[in-house]
Amino acid sequence: MFFFTYLRRELRRRIRQAIFIALGLALGIGLVVTVTAASAGVKKAQSDVLKSLYGVGTDITVTGAAPKPISPGSTPPKGAQTFQVGPGGAQVCTNGKCHNAAGQKIDHLDSGSYGPISQSEVAAVSRLKGVKAAAGGLALSDTSITIPKKFGQPGAPLPTPNSFNVQGVDTSQLSLGPLSAGTVTSGRSLTSADAHANVAVVDSGYARSSKLKAGSTVKIVGHSFKVVGIVAQPQGGSPPQVYIPLARAQALGKAGGKSLKNDVNTIYVKAGSAASIPAVQTEIKNLLPGDTVTTASSLASQVTGSLSSTAKLANDLGRWLSVLVLIAAFAVASLLTMAAVSRRVREFGTLKALGWRSRRIIAQVMGESLAIGIAGGVAGVALGFAGAAIITAAAPPLSATIATGTGQRVVSAGGGAARSFSPTAAHTVAVPMSATVTAAAIAAAVVLALVGGLLAGSFGSWRIARLRPADALSRVA
Amino acid sequence: MYQLTDVTKLYAKGGGTIPAVRDLTLVIEDGEWLAVQGRTGHGKSTLLNLLGGLDRPTSGTIELDGKDLSRLREGQVTRLRAESIGFIFQTFNLVPTLSAAENVEAALIPLRAGAAERRRRVDAALDWVGLGDRSRHLPGEMSGGQQQRAAIARALVKEPKVLLADEPTGNLDEDTRDEIIGLLERLWRERGLTLILVTHDTAIARRAQRVGVMSKGLLSVHPAAWAVSHDGAMTGDEKC
Numbered sequence: 047m048f049f050f051t052y053l054r055r056e057l058r059r060r061i062r063q064a065i066f067i068a069l070g071l072a073l074g075i076g077l078v079v080t081v082t083a084a085s086a087g088v089k090k091a092q093s094d095v096l097k098s099l100y101g102v103g104t105d106i107t108v109t110g111a112a113p114k115p116i117s118p119g120s121t122p123p124k125g126a127q128t129f130q131v132g133p134g135g136a137q138v139c140t141n142g143k144c145h146n147a148a149g150q151k152i153d154h155l156d157s158g159s160y161g162p163i164s165q166s167e168v169a170a171v172s173r174l175k176g177v178k179a180a181a182g183g184l185a186l187s188d189t190s191i192t193i194p195k196k197f198g199q200p201g202a203p204l205p206t207p208n209s210f211n212v213q214g215v216d217t218s219q220l221s222l223g224p225l226s227a228g229t230v231t232s233g234r235s236l237t238s239a240d241a242h243a244n245v246a247v248v249d250s251g252y253a254r255s256s257k258l259k260a261g262s263t264v265k266i267v268g269h270s271f272k273v274v275g276i277v278a279q280p281q282g283g284s285p286p287q288v289y290i291p292l293a294r295a296q297a298l299g300k301a302g303g304k305s306l307k308n309d310v311n312t313i314y315v316k317a318g319s320a321a322s323i324p325a326v327q328t329e330i331k332n333l334l335p336g337d338t339v340t341t342a343s344s345l346a347s348q349v350t351g352s353l354s355s356t357a358k359l360a361n362d363l364g365r366w367l368s369v370l371v372l373i374a375a376f377a378v379a380s381l382l383t384m385a386a387v388s389r390r391v392r393e394f395g396t397l398k399a400l401g402w403r404s405r406r407i408i409a410q411v412m413g414e415s416l417a418i419g420i421a422g423g424v425a426g427v428a429l430g431f432a433g434a435a436i437i438t439a440a441a442p443p444l445s446a447t448i449a450t451g452t453g454q455r456v457v458s459a460g461g462g463a464a465r466s467f468s469p470t471a472a473h474t475v476a477v478p479m480s481a482t483v484t485a486a487a488i489a490a491a492v493v494l495a496l497v498g499g500l501l502a503g504s505f506g507s508w509r510i511a512r513l514r515p516a517d518a519l520s521r522v523a
Numbered sequence: 524m525y526q527l528t529d530v531t532k533l534y535a536k537g538g539g540t541i542p543a544v545r546d547l548t549l550v551i552e553d554g555e556w557l558a559v560q561g562r563t564g565h566g567k568s569t570l571l572n573l574l575g576g577l578d579r580p581t582s583g584t585i586e587l588d589g590k591d592l593s594r595l596r597e598g599q600v601t602r603l604r605a606e607s608i609g610f611i612f613q614t615f616n617l618v619p620t621l622s623a624a625e626n627v628e629a630a631l632i633p634l635r636a637g638a639a640e641r642r643r644r645v646d647a648a649l650d651w652v653g654l655g656d657r658s659r660h661l662p663g664e665m666s667g668g669q670q671q672r673a674a675i676a677r678a679l680v681k682e683p684k685v686l687l688a689d690e691p692t693g694n695l696d697e698d699t700r701d702e703i704i705g706l707l708e709r710l711w712r713e714r715g716l717t718l719i720l721v722t723h724d725t726a727i728a729r730r731a732q733r734v735g736v737m738s739k740g741l742l743s744v745h746p747a748a749w750a751v752s753h754d755g756a757m758t759g760d761e762k763c
Contacts, residue, residue, distance in 0.1 A: 047638065048625070048628060048629075048632060051621075051625060052618075052620070052621065052625075055620035055621060056620050058620070059619070059620050392616065393616075393618055393619075396610075396612070396616040396618070397618075397629065398577075398601070398604075399575065399577060399604065399610045399616075400604070400605065400610070400629060400630045400632075400633065400677070401601055401602065401604045401605020401606070401630070401633040401634075401681075402601075402605075402629075402632065402633055403598065403601050403633065406632070406633070514577075514578070515572075515577040515578075516569075516572040516577045516578035519572075519577065519612070519616070520568070
């Protein structure tokens with residue numbers, strides 16, 4: 047009790063200095079907590095974006111190799127539809143037969159930038175060691191383009207595609223894939239009984255913008271699908287807009303003009319454990335060498351927009367700034383503690399004369415420093431919570447952009463060199479920024495507070511350990 | 524009993540050395556009251572520091588009850604001070620943030636006495652010096668005389684064998700000076716402890732049994748009746 051009485055009285059005596067040191071530590075620790083909370087929030091946002099793309103429980107995704115683009119002048123694959131602009135105006139050609147495309151609407155359900163993977167490979171992947179489950183899917187894009195009547199003429203505008211994402215879902219494996227992350231808000235989800243039916247589940251955001259509800263009809267490449275349910279995906283994601291049974295997607299979709307019957311373009315894989323993910327990734331790469339095998343962490347790098355730049359800012363600049371502030375706070379705390387010890391040299395000399403050992407006096411000084419450190423830590427955590435709350439309340443939404451190819455290629459062969467472009471559909475979503483103070487951040491704050499206190503106390507302690515009582519007592523008060 | 528043999532203490536200064544104490548040989552019996560006089564800077568406080576183990580001699584030996592203080596480890600000297608040696612300083616040296624009772628209690632902390640035991644001894648010590656009603660007062664709330672009483676209580680609470688007092692009345696007025704010296708004398712008589720008291724005051728020195736005069740690091744010891752004002756102090760060339 048004497049220890050705490052002495053400690054309390056001494057801190058009260060130099061209350062202003064103690065508050066100053068504690069505030070300095072609080073600022074540094076608060077910054078660390080806030081930056082950590084912001085990083086955690088950004089990571090969660092990234093995870094939500096990815097989760098909505100690939101679903102909960104998906105550890106690895108396999109996507110088919112992108113098909114080779116059709117170069118101008120080359121023979122398109124059989125069944126592929128192309129259109130070109132020449133002296134005769136805009137034309138749509140299929141298997142060598144062309145007709146005037148002016149004013150025509152072209153509607154494709156295409157695989158886009160993912161090439162086909164045989165459905166038998168899905169079974170092969172599921173049999174690999176370390177794989178708990180595998181499901182095939184088709185990530186398609188329904189793109190419709192209305193060719194303007196004057197398309198191809200000088201000064202005429204290029205057509206703008208309208209598109210929405212269609213996801214072919216294996217209705218026998220609903221726990222894998224993008225639909226698994228959603229929550230049904232109206233109607234029902236797909237079931238195994240829907241395997242060959244023209245039914246669809248629509249994303250809640252798309253349903254709102256397109257005025258769809260359970261019971262509505264949605265057209266996919268001219269075919270009517272009955273909407274049986276509305277599903278809400280994790281906030282901030284970029285989910286598919288329409289989900290239909292895989293078999294129907296295979297029947298309607300094309301990849302470079304070729305049918306997707308018995309094909310998928312994505313395989314969703316769940317590993318047996320987090321530790322086995324790298325090994326499973328390697329096995330799949332060996333089995334499907336031409337295809338892209340990615341884990342959740344590597345997918346994060348594909349997301350662009352202010353979400354990814356904020357993540358960088360939080361991780362790089364934010365961390366360095368908080369480390370610098372902490373170092374400054376520790377330095378100030380140490381210097382002020384040493385100064386306080388110097389002012390008490392006579393007092394400590396007297397205690398030594400009374401028979402106090404150096405370590406007892408050091409324990410007293412360390413206790414004072416630790417108390418200040420703990421006060422700084424508590425204030426720092428409070429500041430961190432406040433900072434996180436301000437970020438959550440005031441930060442503008444971040445944007446996450448994922449660009450996907452539509453599979454279309456437009457070639458203009460008018461006067462001059464041939465020009466071509468591949469319309470892409472970029473999906474940009476607003477991701478709310480929320481900063482969450484985690485238990486790890488609080489633990490880090492506690493550790494930093496203790497380290498700060500101990501560091502400051504150790505400088506003073508060094509002074510005490512070297513103190514000669516006779517010299518200390520000869521000091522003028 | 525103190526036995527000092529050829530004790531010298533040198534301090535380094537400006538490239539050379541200054542002898543604070545030179546070739547000092549002295550025996551102080553148990554229960555003796557020795558006053559030490561001398562001009563400022565002639566080694567009085569240094570002698571007290573050496574006797575209290577607060578400093579070590581450059582050469583020579585200082586034995587207290589057969590233990591050579593100059594050869595003991597720092598921890599052993601500290602323990603000895605905690606148990607056997609009490610200090611009283613001119614400027615009282617009370618911890619300003621602790622009350623009178625807590626300052627007295629500070630002397631018992633190294634002895635690891637229990638809280639109840641400490642409380643009992645502190646109360647007894649404060650009562651003995653007449654500060655029983657001021658136990659909760661901080662040093663800043665007490666007069667100089669009261670602070671010095673508290674310091675005396677702090678010194679006696681551990682029931683020391685030796686009491687080293689460095690100008691205990693130097694900062695006090697005449698009336699208070701008499702009070703404090705009376706207290707110390709009573710303490711010496713009642714407890715039979717060895718009292719070594721540094722003073723400029725001749726009247727105080729004459730109350731001791733012997734008086735030692737420090738002059739440029741040399742000590743000469745005489746009967747107390749021979750004490751003179753430090754302006755006319757013996758040169759100290761003679762050794763006792």
